[in-house]
Amino acid sequence: MSVQHLSSINNAFISTVDHLPTDIIRSLWLVQSCNIEINKLEEELKAKDNMSASEFTVLKMQLNRLYAEATSEAQALYNQLVTHKITLKDELQQLQSVSKNRNTSTIHPDKLKQQLEEHYKQHPLASFEKQPKAPIKLVLKVSKKKPTKKKEKLAPYVPPPPIEDPVDTTLYCFCKQPSSGDMIGCDNETSCPNGDWFHYKCVGIMNRVQALPYTTGKKPWYCSEYCRHQVARRRRRR
Ligand SMILES: [Zn+2]
Ligand SMILES: [Zn+2]
Structure with a gap:
């Protein structure tokens, strides 16, 4: 047969x-x-x-x-x-x-992945250089002079490790997808349960102009009523 x-x-x-x-x-x-x-x-x-x-x-x-x-x-x-x-x-x-x-004869997927990682450690691609997730927001947040607890913890300067995972696989947003395009951060910074950073299109922001009040720090932006209430409650307690 x-x-x-x-x-x-x-x-x-x-x-x-x-x-x-x-x-x-x-x-x-x-x-x-x-x-x-x-x-x-x-x-x-x-x-x-x-x-x-x-x-x-x-x-x-x-x-x-x-x-x-x-x-x-x-x-x-x-x-x-x-x-x-x-x-x-x-x-x-x-x-x-x-x-x-x-x-x-077939290479196990894990082994293949390991080989690829090894390869890119030795021959990094220019396009893989780490970029800030949401450049505008990150820059302007610094100017707010309101250091978060997170930043206080990171206070002593630590040089970044020479080799970094080339792809940011962390999942953000309601859609639970990796970072892509313009993103906005929830101002319930320390305890946003929804992923902290959000794709513009997922939260109904059309463009950077529309996001300006939030990215310039004029207005806080919250991903949800839950986060808004959390922050309000924390303020009252202070
Ligand atoms: Zn999304
Ligand atoms: Zn949130």
Whole structure:
């Protein structure tokens, strides 16, 4: 049996669980109902003593037709099972060869990732140099002269590690996606539960002009009523 294209894998198994049981039941049911009919006609044949020749011929023809039908149905079922067995065997062979190849020649995704990271550490791409997430906001926040707790913790200058993960995979925003394009920060800075930074389009800000009141610090911007209340409550407590 030749090994078919890999996309055919699973077809035999799906048909095993999906079609085959119904096909078997239907065939067996057909054979059985033929047999019931045959028994009935044979009883009739035995019971009648004085049967005309034409009556006998009709009955005999009916019986022959039923025999033929039952036999051909059983034969068809047998052929189907034989073919199905061959297909399953073929599928099994394909799966075994796939799993063997996987063990020997395919690189595990984790290993591949590690190799790539290693490569980019040695040959960094210019386009991967880390950029601030939201340049405008970051610059202007510094001018607010209202250092957050976060910044106080980071007070002593620590030179950035020479090698950094080239891609920022942190998830932000309500959409739980990485940083991209212009983003605005929630002013519930220390405890925003929604990801701290938000894509303009996700929070209904059309452009930088519209964001200006917030990015210049004239107005606080909160991602949600929850964050607004949190900050208000903290102010009251002070
Ligand atoms: Zn978003
Ligand atoms: Zn928030």
